[in-house]
Amino acid sequence: MAIDVRLLDHTSDPTRSLYVAYRTAYSALTPQTIVDRIASERITREQMQEFIEARLETGHASPLEHVWFEFAISGVSRAFSHQFVRHKIGISFEQQSQRYVAFKKGEFPYTVPETVKRAGFGEKMEEAFDRLGELYQEMIDAGVPAEDARFLIPNAANTNFKVVVNFLELLHICDLRLCTRAQWEFRQVASQMRAEIHRTFPELAKYIQPKCGDKRWGYCDESLADWQACPIGRKRPHKKQLFELYEAHRRGELAPLADADFKAIEEIGSSVATAGAAKPPAPNGRDTSPPVPQTRDEG
Numbered sequence: 157m158a159i160d161v162r163l164l165d166h167t168s169d170p171t172r173s174l175y176v177a178y179r180t181a182y183s184a185l186t187p188q189t190i191v192d193r194i195a196s197e198r199i200t201r202e203q204m205q206e207f208i209e210a211r212l213e214t215g216h217a218s219p220l221e222h223v224w225f226e227f228a229i230s231g232v233s234r235a236f237s238h239q240f241v242r243h244k245i246g247i248s249f250e251q252q253s254q255r256y257v258a259f260k261k262g263e264f265p266y267t268v269p270e271t272v273k274r275a276g277f278g279e280k281m282e283e284a285f286d287r288l289g290e291l292y293q294e295m296i297d298a299g300v301p302a303e304d305a306r307f308l309i310p311n312a313a314n315t316n317f318k319v320v321v322n323f324l325e326l327l328h329i330c331d332l333r334l335c336t337r338a339q340w341e342f343r344q345v346a347s348q349m350r351a352e353i354h355r356t357f358p359e360l361a362k363y364i365q366p367k368c369g370d371k372r373w374g375y376c377d378e379s380l381a382d383w384q385a386c387p388i389g390r391k392r393p394h395k396k397q398l399f400e401l402y403e404a405h406r407r408g409e410l411a412p413l414a415d416a417d418f419k420a421i422e423e424i425g426s427s428v429a430t431a432g433a434a435k436p437p438a439p440n441g442r443d444t445s446p447p448v449p450q451t452r453d454e455g
């Protein structure tokens with residue numbers, strides 16, 4: 157089964173909801189008055205959007221809890237679902253039961269990962285699942301309850317969810333699960349959630365990024381080896397670089413600007429984009445060493 161994510165429902169007007177929450181915090185006006193001013197268009201949508209974006213920059217995030225999204229998610233494996241339900245704050249799940257839903261004729265839908273197929277084990281895996289399905293059915297026919305026969309069912313078995321998640325938690329989930337360190341199925345589900353929100357609310361979807369995104373932390377906090385292996389790692393600094401820069405700056409060890417630098421500043425004219433621009437970082441895989449901040453010692 158293919159993974160399928162659909163946005164079923166959401167806070168009716170997330171922009172209004174976010175604005176009223178933020179304004180209530182920062183204004184002498186009552187939320188009732190704020191709502192009335194929005195209704196009478198004394199406050200425009202552009203003003204609301206601008207205000208929300210400015211507040212988000214400050215890190216004031218609790219109003220994001222006021223916006224919720226309802227998703228249907230199907231065709232995911234139990235391997236995925238074990239990870240999904242570890243998220244517990246700001247998200248509510250309903251998952252297909254293996255106690256109350258017995259698989260008919262022992263046939264359970266499942267996922268065979270691409271790596272398994274590429275390694276030539278796809279058919280063997282399917283044969284194993286067929287045998288498990290037959291045994292499952294034998295047990296059901298013999299009166300074993302589905303809740304016990306399911307002990308045969310593998311991690312690959314598919315399951316379905318209906319979930320409600322608030323925007324703050326969705327951002328957090330995507331911080332972790334759009335990261336290339338996350339399991340591929342979770343990355344696909346998170347990507348589809350993002351795409352679904354983007355179709356209706358592009359102004360909100362732009363914040364749904366992996367944690368290294370420009371709207372999130374802007375740097376990678378994973379291990380250096382993981383950062384080096386990440387296909388988008390080169391677009392973001394690694395935390396080690398930030399710490400090194402901070403330490404070097406604190407110790408007063410950053411290389412001072414030289415006369416030549418000031419001369420360049422004076423003479424560079426308007427040609428920064430063509431003549432003076434730094435070369436973009438090498439594509440991932442070529443240069444794997446993190447650029448280290450220049451210190452006095454390096455002359």
Ligand SMILES: Cc1cc2nc3c(=O)[nH]c(=O)nc-3n(C[C@H](O)[C@H](O)[C@H](O)COP(=O)(O)OP(=O)(O)OC[C@H]3O[C@@H](n4cnc5c(N)ncnc54)[C@H](O)[C@@H]3O)c2cc1C
Nearest residue numbers: 239241242243244245246325328329332333335337338339
């Ligand atoms: C790449 C990756 C690998 C992982 N590997 C493993 C693994 O090998 N084994 C394993 O068991 N798990 C693993 N996990 C799961 C991970 O440890 C978390 O359980 C999971 O990501 C849920 O995230 P969360 O704790 O932020 O929960 P959420 O419910 O999403 O919590 C949101 C935030 O609320 C706060 N919060 C949540 N719960 C509490 C609490 N009890 N007390 C105080 N504050 C709280 C935290 O700030 C948290 O970040 C992995 C996750 C990832 C992304």
